[in-house]
Amino acid sequence: MSDLVRVAPAPVQAPQKANDKEWERKQRLREYRVASRREKRNRKADEKKQRKLNATILRRMTRNPERYTTNADRNRLRDIETERRKIQTEAIRQAERLAAEHDPGGVSFNVGPVMMQEDGRVISLETLRKRQEKSALEQAKTDGLNIEPMADKLKSSGQLVDTSNQACLTAIPNGMNPDRFAQMIVAKSDLNTTGMSKTQLKKKAALAPRPPLPKPIIPEGISTPAGEENWLALWDLSDHQLERRVIKEKKKKAADRKTLRVKQQAGQVERRVARDEKRRVYREVRFTWQAIKGEQSKEQTKLRAMEDEESKKIAVAVNKVDRKAALDHCMQLGFTLANTPGVGAIKPRVKGLKGIKVDFDAIDIGESRNTIKSETNKKRVDLDEVPNHVRTNDIPTGVPRNSEEQEEFIKLDVGESQEHESLQYNHRFRRKLRRTIDDVQVRRELLVRQRALDHYAGKSEGPPAVLLTPPKPLNVRGRRILENGALETAKQERVWKREESSEKNRAARILRQQAKQVAVEAGLQKHAELTGRLPSRGLPVSGEEKV
Numbered sequence: 001m002s003d004l005v006r007v008a009p010a011p012v013q014a015p016q017k018a019n020d021k022e023w024e025r026k027q028r029l030r031e032y033r034v035a036s037r038r039e040k041r042n043r044k045a046d047e048k049k050q051r052k053l054n055a056t057i058l059r060r061m062t063r064n065p066e067r068y069t070t071n072a073d074r075n076r077l078r079d080i081e082t083e084r085r086k087i088q089t090e091a092i093r094q095a096e097r098l099a100a101e102h103d104p105g106g107v108s109f110n111v112g113p114v115m116m117q118e119d120g121r122v123i124s125l126e127t128l129r130k131r132q133e134k135s136a137l138e139q140a141k142t143d144g145l146n147i148e149p150m151a152d153k154l155k156s157s158g159q160l161v162d163t164s165n166q167a168c169l170t171a172i173p174n175g176m177n178p179d180r181f182a183q184m185i186v187a188k189s190d191l192n193t194t195g196m197s198k199t200q201l202k203k204k205a206a207l208a209p210r211p212p213l214p215k216p217i218i219p220e221g222i223s224t225p226a227g228e229e230n231w232l233a234l235w236d237l238s239d240h241q242l243e244r245r246v247i248k249e250k251k252k253k254a255a256d257r258k259t260l261r262v263k264q265q266a267g268q269v270e271r272r273v274a275r276d277e278k279r280r281v282y283r284e285v286r287f288t289w290q291a292i293k294g295e296q297s298k299e300q301t302k303l304r305a306m307e308d309e310e311s312k313k314i315a316v317a318v319n320k321v322d323r324k325a326a327l328d329h330c331m332q333l334g335f336t337l338a339n340t341p342g343v344g345a346i347k348p349r350v351k352g353l354k355g356i357k358v359d360f361d362a363i364d365i366g367e368s369r370n371t372i373k374s375e376t377n378k379k380r381v382d383l384d385e386v387p388n389h390v391r392t393n394d395i396p397t398g399v400p401r402n403s404e405e406q407e408e409f410i411k412l413d414v415g416e417s418q419e420h421e422s423l424q425y426n427h428r429f430r431r432k433l434r435r436t437i438d439d440v441q442v443r444r445e446l447l448v449r450q451r452a453l454d455h456y457a458g459k460s461e462g463p464p465a466v467l468l469t470p471p472k473p474l475n476v477r478g479r480r481i482l483e484n485g486a487l488e489t490a491k492q493e494r495v496w497k498r499e500e501s502s503e504k505n506r507a508a509r510i511l512r513q514q515a516k517q518v519a520v521e522a523g524l525q526k527h528a529e530l531t532g533r534l535p536s537r538g539l540p541v542s543g544e545e546k547v
Contacts, residue, residue, distance in 0.1 A: 078207060079246045080239050087242075088213045091231035094224065095216035097122045102222060110217045270530040278523030285515040315473040322469035323442075326449055329466050335451045342447055348440040350432060360437065442471045 092111060099109040100122040106112050113125045196204070215235055224230050237245075330336065337343050348360050449467055456463040482488055528534040 076243065080242045082206075083242045083246050084237075085210075087231055087234045087237070088215075091235055092213060092216055093122075094228065094231050095218065096124055098218065098222060098224075102219075108217070108219050110214060267531070270527055273530060274523040274527035277526040278519045281522040282515055282519035285518060289511060312473070319470070319473040322466070323445060323471065325466050326469060327445060329464065330448050330452045333452055333455060335448050335455075337444060337448060340444075340448045340451060343444045346440055346443050346447070348436045350436050358433070360433075446471055 095109045095111050096106070096114045099106045099111055100114050100116050103109060104114055106114055106124075111124065114122055115125060115128070116122055216232065218224070218232060327337075350358055449471075452467055453463050456467075482492075525534065529536045
């Protein structure tokens with residue numbers, strides 16, 4: 001039966017935009033950066049492997065054989081004593097656990113009194129007392145009690161407790177033997193040997209000769225729990241047997257380390273493929289964010305345009321009210337548009353019409369800003385209406401023309417410099433006319449307002465605020481209007497922008513976490529498929545792939 005070869009599908013790429021050279025250039029640069037990073041990563045990995053190999057070769061070439069045989073006997077005896085101490089300690093703990101169930105006093109098991117802690121562990125009362133003494137000693141040191149001079153004085157005088165030292169008496173915890181506390185202070189000072197690190201001190205204390213531990217007893221009818229080793233049976237092992245146990249344990253640990261290294265090296269290819277799959281999925285998820293961000297930016301632009309339009313309308317309404325109030329105040333002073341000299345001299349003039357004149361007297365301004373009406377028929381100007389002076393008519397000549405010349409028209413020689421243009425009353429032209437008329441009206445009102453300001457110039461009191469309002473609308477872009485109708489301050493604007501930025505960063509962080517989770521799941525799925533833990537998916541099998 002022929003084997004089937006599965007071909008992994010090509011990674012999904014972003015759709016290429018038609019005739020977009022900038023997009024192609026960015027894609028080429030991106031592929032170059034990815035290839036450059038991959039080449040640099042592989043080169044650094046090879047260099048690291050070579051450095052490790054060189055170090056191994058150098059160690060083997062410069063190995064000192066005497067280093068491993070100088071203290072061989074001493075290390076062998078230390079390992080034997082450590083193993084014996086370990087067996088005895090485990091046997092006592094096993095007996096204490098059994099005593100906690102059958103005899104808390106520990107008399108029948110030849111151990112001290114024991115107790116069951118809240119977490120279910122068994123501890124002897126002697127161990128608990130030592131822990132309390134140690135914590136008390138540390139607390140005394142934390143409180144600022146210097147134990148070194150106290151220990152020197154106790155050694156020189158031979159007195160266990162210095163009754164003259166009030167600090168010593170105060171540092172002794174309640175319920176603790178003062179002589180025991182003094183011995184602990186002396187022992188603590190002896191351990192502080194200068195020139196030795198904490199690790200060396202711990203090792204020295206562990207290897208120091210200690211009295212033998214009492215051998216526990218397991219009464220008849222009580223057996224060790226199932227699954228636990230009987231440590232009491234190993235109590236009386238000889239040095240040779242203990243040495244064999246130490247060697248066996250070392251060989252087992254070495255074999256475990258070797259198995260772990262082989263396992264790690266064997267799955268290197270699968271892990272690299274899973275890592276690439278994770279990165280690919282993460283890039284795809286990030287690519288989908290661009291469409292979401294584009295929609296969000298469009299929505300924000302739309303909302304910003306709506307806010308600007310609303311702000312503009314409000315600014316125009318406010319300006320109308322201010323202008324009307326200023327004219328009313330000028331009228332109270334006796335200054336109006338009718339009796340102010342120079343008002344009639346201000347005429348509207350539209351720029352950019354190439355000499356064509358506009359009769360502003362025949363134009364009516366409606367309610368809307370873009371509504372321009374005619375005074376004659378009170379209707380909107382017909383955009384298709386063409387003035388009579390620009391119309392051209394065909395003049396019949398009476399001379400028959402050939403069929404080939406039927407499509408030609410008679411051209412009138414009206415002069416090269418003569419130009420005929422029609423007034424197109426579209427929205428742009430209406431807006432231009434409206435702005436021109438508004439500008440003329442504002443200039444006329446400013447002239448009347450200037451007369452009122454001159455009237456107040458000779459008086460001690462200044463002009464009122466109604467005459468100092470801006471003549472044109474002030475549209476402040478970006479600044480919002482609060483619920484009470486006031487315009488927000490710069491500090492309020494900074495606050496809501498900071499909150500908006502924080503919310504945006506929080507949403508981006510959530511998206512990154514979700515994308516990372518999806519990518520990690522995809523990488524684990526790929527690794528499980530490559531190692532055979534899960535069936536492969538998404539790999540089509542066709543007749544062309546059969547070998």
